[in-house]
Every structure is written in C-alpha cells, then in structure tokens.
Amino acid sequence: MKKLFIASVLVSGLISLNSCKKSESTVETKTTENTALEGNNSTPEAETASQPKTFLVTATPDLVLLGKDKEASVKLTNLKAIELSNPDGKITGIEMSYDVELTNKNPIAKGGYIQLDLSKFRLLLDNGSKISHDKYNYVSADADETKTTNGNTFKLPAGTKPVSLNLFYNETIVNVKLELK
Numbered sequence: 315m316k317k318l319f320i321a322s323v324l325v326s327g328l329i330s331l332n333s334c335k336k337s338e339s340t341v342e343t344k345t346t347e348n349t350a351l352e353g354n355n356s357t358p359e360a361e362t363a364s365q366p367k368t369f370l371v372t373a374t375p376d377l378v379l380l381g382k383d384k385e386a387s388v389k390l391t392n393l394k395a396i397e398l399s400n401p402d403g404k405i406t407g408i409e410m411s412y413d414v415e416l417t418n419k420n421p422i423a424k425g426g427y428i429q430l431d432l433s434k435f436r437l438l439l440d441n442g443s444k445i446s447h448d449k450y451n452y453v454s455a456d457a458d459e460t461k462t463t464n465g466n467t468f469k470l471p472a473g474t475k476p477v478s479l480n481l482f483y484n485e486t487i488v489n490v491k492l493e494l495k
Contacts, residue, residue: 369395369494371410371476378490379419380483386428387417388481388488392464395476395494407472408494409448410437413464418455429454432466434482437492439474 371393380386395410420426432450439445445468453463470476476492 366399367397369397369408371395371412372493372495373479374491374493376490378481378488380430380481380486380488381428382484382486385419385426386430386483387419388430388483389415389417390479390490391415391462393492395470398469405472408470408475409467410470410476411465411467413462414453414466415460415462416453416455417460418457420457422457425457427454427456428483430483432463436480436482437468437470437476438478438480439470440477441474443474444480445470 373390373393376391377387377389380388390412392411392413394412395408398406398409400406414430414432416428416430418426418428420428430453432452433447435450436444436446447466448469449465449467451463451465453461455461468476475494478492479490481488481490
C-alpha cells in the first residue's frame with residue numbers, strides 16, 4: 315500500500331510538473347507572439363515613410379463651356395498628383411491625373427454629337443513651357459447626354475508645377491487655373 319501511495323504521489327507530481335512547464339512555454343510563446351505583433355506595428359510606419367508624396371489639385375473654374383454655341387460643358391474631376399521618384403529616392407517629377415465629365419448641351423430635338431479630343435489639351439507649367447498628355451482618352455456624348463472619361467495623365471518634369479490647363483473644342487479655348495495643395 316505504501317508503494318502504491320508513493321507511486322501515485324510521484325505520478326501526480328510528474329503530471330503537475332509537466333503541466334507547469336507547459337504553462338511556462340505557453341507564456342513564452344505569447345511573449346514571442348506579442349513581440350512579433352509589435353514588430354508588425356512598426357512596419358506600416360516604415361511603409362508610410364517610403365510612400366510617394368501626393369497632392370490635391372484644385373481647378374478654377376471646375377466647370378467650363380466650350381464650343382461656338384457653348385454646346386460642350388466640361389467638368390474636371392478627381393484631380394490628383396503623385397510625386398515620382400527613382401529607386402534611389404531622387405525626385406523625377408510629378409504625375410497629374412484627372413477625369414473629364416462632358417455634357418452635351420444640345421437639345422435632343424436639335425441633335426448633335428460631340429466628341430472631345432483630349433490630345434489637344436495643353437498643360438502650362440510654372441517655368442512657362444506647355445506639355446501634352448502622357449495618356450489620354452476621347453470622350454463623346456449624344457445630345458442632352460453626359461459621359462465621363464478617366465485615366466488622363468500628364469507627367470511633369472522634376473522641379474515644375476502645373477499652372478493651368480488649356481482646353482480646346484470647336485475653335486474655342488478655355489484656360490483653367492490649377493493649384494497643387
């Protein structure tokens with residue numbers, strides 16, 4: 315009986331000793347997980363530092379009328395600019411993008427199809443030069459219809475900023491002032 319009692323005490327002691335060791339290893343694992351999580355928290359800060367600088371671009375006026383009979387209403391939307399850099403971190407310029415919302419002001423009864431050719435638009439820079447699009451789309455609208463085009467971009471050389479955008483349609487020109495913020 316004494317042998318059985320001693321054996322059961324030893325077995326229960328070993329079981330409790332093993333359970334204590336498992337608890338300690340669980341605590342260590344949790345500490346390691348917390349350290350790993352803390353390391354992950356610092357990663358977004360590092361990513362934020364390496365993200366390119368972005369600008370909000372405002373257009374004045376944001377809605378203009380073009381055409382001999384002012385039949386094309388053009389609104390510039392989603393204006394934004396991103397600073398471009400090479401892998402070494404040197405600034406190589408700015409990419410400015412925007413969307414165009416075209417409304418054909420002709421009444422349905424009169425008819426009249428309008429096509430706006432964005433390749434004719436010119437961006438005036440603060441150094442006095444004018445540049446054309448890097449990428450652009452055409453947009454067209456039937457009478458009394460509104461259509462939108464997106465993905466229109468200009469790539470500005472390093473050290474320059476946009477001053478205005480010249481819009482052309484049907485022998486008319488409108489100058490829209492631009493400002494980076």
